[in-house]
Amino acid sequence: MTLGFVMLCHTALDRAAQTARYWATRDCPVVIHVDKRTADAGVEKLKADLADLPNIRFSPRHACEWGTWGIVAATQAAAAIMLADFPQVRHVYLASGSCLPLRPVEELRDYLDARPRTDFIESVTTADVGWTVGGLNAERFTLRFPFSWRKNRWLFDTYVEVQRRFRVRRALPDGLVPHLGSQWWCLTRQTLSAILDGPQRGEFDRYFRKVWIPDESYFQSLVRMVSSNVESRSLTLSKFDYQGKPHIFYDDHLQLLRRSDCFVARKIWPRAEKLYEAFLSPDAASQPRAEPNPGKIDRLFAKAVERRTSGRAGLYMQSRFPNREWENGRTAAPYSVFEGFAELFEGFDTWLSKVAGTRVHGHLFAPERVEFSGGAQVYNGALSDSARLRDYNPRSFLTSLIWNTRGERQCFQFGPDDNQKIAAFIAGDPNAQISVITGAFAVPLFQSNRNFGDIRAEAARLQRIETELVTVLRAPWVKARVRIWSLAEFVESPMEPLQTIVDEISPRSLRRLTEVPRLADLTGFGQFLQNLRNQGMQPVLMGDFPVGGDLPNASGRRARPYLVK
Template identity: 65%
Template sequence: MSIGFVMLCHEALDRAAQVARHWSQRGCPIVIHVDARVPQRDFDAFRGALSDCPNILFSERFRCEWGRFSLVRATQAAAELMLASFVEAHHIYLASGTCLPLRPVEELVGYLDERAGTDFIESATTEDVPWTKGGLDHERFTLRFPFSWKRQRRLFDRYVRLQRRLKVRRRIPEGLTPHMGSQWWCLTRETLSAILYHPRRAEFDRYFKRVWIPDESYFQTLVRLVSDRVESRSLTLSKFDFQGKPHVFYDDHLRLLRRSDCFVARKIWPQAERLYTAFLSGEHDAANRAEPNPGKIDRIFSKAIERRTVGRPGLYMTGRFPRKNHDNGLTAARYAVFEGFGDLFIDFPAWLRRTTGLRSHGHLYAPDRAEFTDGLSVYSGALSDDARLRDYNPEMFLTNLIWNTRGERQAFLFGPRDTQAAGWFIPRDPNADVFCVTGAWAVPLFVSKRPFAEVRAKAARLQKIESAHLAILRDPATRARVRIWTMADLVENPAEPLQTVIEEASVRTAETVAEIPRMVDLTGFGAFLQRLRNAGMHPYLIGDFPGDVRNKDAAKPDVTR
């Protein structure tokens, strides 16, 4: 007994000839269908290259197109020729011109002999398959598809919408339950004969001529009608990406293919010389006689698809970057944002660095430059402090900063004086810890000694900006961890908010706050606020600030912001 191969070829004919000769020399009959779109000159050369192999025949040629019945017709013609010409073939194996045998033919024949009468074809109902693409699963059997999906896409889509609107439903032939699966199967001679010479074949063919992608459903459905020993799996290793396109195997997949223990693999890159040499040489590992188990490499392919579609958190790539919200986390690691603390406490970043171990920067979104720690003009990843470069894409500036400094938690100051373009990005980021003191923007104005009319105008503008930012921070859709205090509450009891900062942002073991940073001297600040109120500006974000406060151990800094 032997196994016969039906090969569907349309490209890389030199490689198809190499594989066909390999099987032919080992006693396997072969019938080859060559797409009618292949030039006659190339077909003649291909046929001539195999003319010395008496067990290789060529079937009638059809012009094949993806997703159309022509692929089924080509398979039918080649299979009919196989059944008529090679009576010794007890199993017929459907392969493509880009397939490559991974194990000796003798092992495949022995494997099938032990399972005589068993059909190997992936066959599952539409409710049980996850790989259907384009929103068409059961509809591919109940609608009509007279137009080519590749050549006539607009007509295809419009006709589908029209049928849905008119609630058109085709009648599925009596006794058939639509099944789907891989195009590449291995059927017994009896089963294939029963399908090809079924008394209702004309009826079945008429129906499947208007089914979408019938090569993945014709044999998969009819095998359930004529066979009672179906193993719903393919003996051919074929993997598909998230778009439903087949993975191509290259030379560096050699070890991966060997691990699968499968008999045949597709789709092989025509230039993969190492693969063709290794698997067609006739030298095989004697230990490689296990049950075919593509699951051994499923994890690797699943990981590759996940990396391609989801990526690593906080790392953007060209395949996903232009697509809004098509990301895996906005940033790569946790970071802390302090709003108002830098205005209220003297040299707050230095205190933060000593107390929490955070890499603390100044105002990264300051109007003139990004204030990197230690006054650096260029930071990790060649990030420049140039405001023009930063503001070209403020969100990606932060994303790059966090990605480039993975393993070291970053912190920076932010406020209404800064460029606000990242103000919507930070609240959406679950990696962000935001600690906000509202109304602290008034402190630099208080100590600035500028004309009051100018101070009043700036106070109104800054409060408006901060009010809009607070609305974002308090939005139910915010995913950052947010802590908000009014300036009045913090001045009354600074230890409690600072303790919260240490507990939630520190990279060290949280301890009781032992050192409180020096606060700006707020003597006369209450009178300053009253003057703003008298001028018609209500500083409500500051909170219920007392009329006059003098801080213990307070000092006036040189505030220029």
């Protein structure tokens, strides 16, 4: 009888009885404290269920509200009974009603017998704590907290602000250095007796009554004053999320808990039948002995926290959807946007799909309808080709398309006649690769048989829109990979930029282009631009096209695209 357990219970008393019986029948006395707010009927049933065990005691009940002194008072009362009624107990282990032993208690007893003077309690100074939630590290010891954070949040916050404004500071008791740590500890009889029977206990109790969350600091601070051998770690596996709430373990965590090699874990779901059956059975002794190492599963918990807080790239979670820029990446995968290519080349979509082995759409943001690849009316994820549905939220439309087709590179056309609301979103997306031939919108106008007055007006409108888009793409905040050529520059040497584009889409192919799409017939295009000037419009995005019949050639300077990183 060298190990005793103090259990703090408030719910799931049937599970608490099961765990207490497990320990008591293996020669480990148990002192149980039940929250005063728990119904008396449940407490009486718990006492009746354990009445046949002579080494179980029940301590006076205190109201144990989170963050208040009641939890410490309950621990003190139960620990005092343990020390008084069971003089042979050398180590006292603090547990909760939701704790579950992961290894046979005989292994824990042997482990502590080999370390008879060691106190196991997480105890670190406030300067070294990085896991507190709520912004109160040192202030929890220098301010007073008479109000409940959960029941009287307004009074709690207001009183804190008042104390800060008037610079109220509490004086620490002599010799006390505040420490913080996990509530669940295992202390030696000597250390626990020194804390409970010390001459300064009254002073310490009065001080800690107004400390916020004293169960994380009372024993953690006082143990440093009375113990000469503190091992700053808890033997209980307890994990917390980014909000400071404890993780709950379920049946599917069985192998995870075994891998930790810890002696006790909390918080166990009361209906986790598989866990209770596995760890409280006699067969549990067949597991190999090892040093407790919760760090072995920290990586999985870190990933869980990351998934909870950041989500998956390009997947907009309900918890963060109303908050802009909370997403983990704007889209789920790389994609390519082409402006002016479909206007300059005949069959560009088909050619690019064949050469790069990727999915190439038309103008996804065209005013009439969504031009999915192959003319589909419904695409992956039940995305409709309705322009009205798309324009209700163009951003969600694009992110849904990329998410639904992840694993397959998506390419689509864009132009000044498309819905421009998506432009800034694409420009700020690191997954976007944007290639623009400015002024190419004039090629279909040049080939049309419309009235020239209408052509001039339409060209002026499209040029104004494309100028605004180019300004956005050259902004310093742009994160997309952007390449911009004027129409004249591109026509001088089309092979080099086409090769660059294909290499970026499919970098593993590393093959030279042997065929290119057919270039639109631009004979007379220079005169067409001059006619626009003669009609009062200044075409500035197309570059230098000669008025004669000759096209720009490569004999001059090489075409060099603008590269915006």
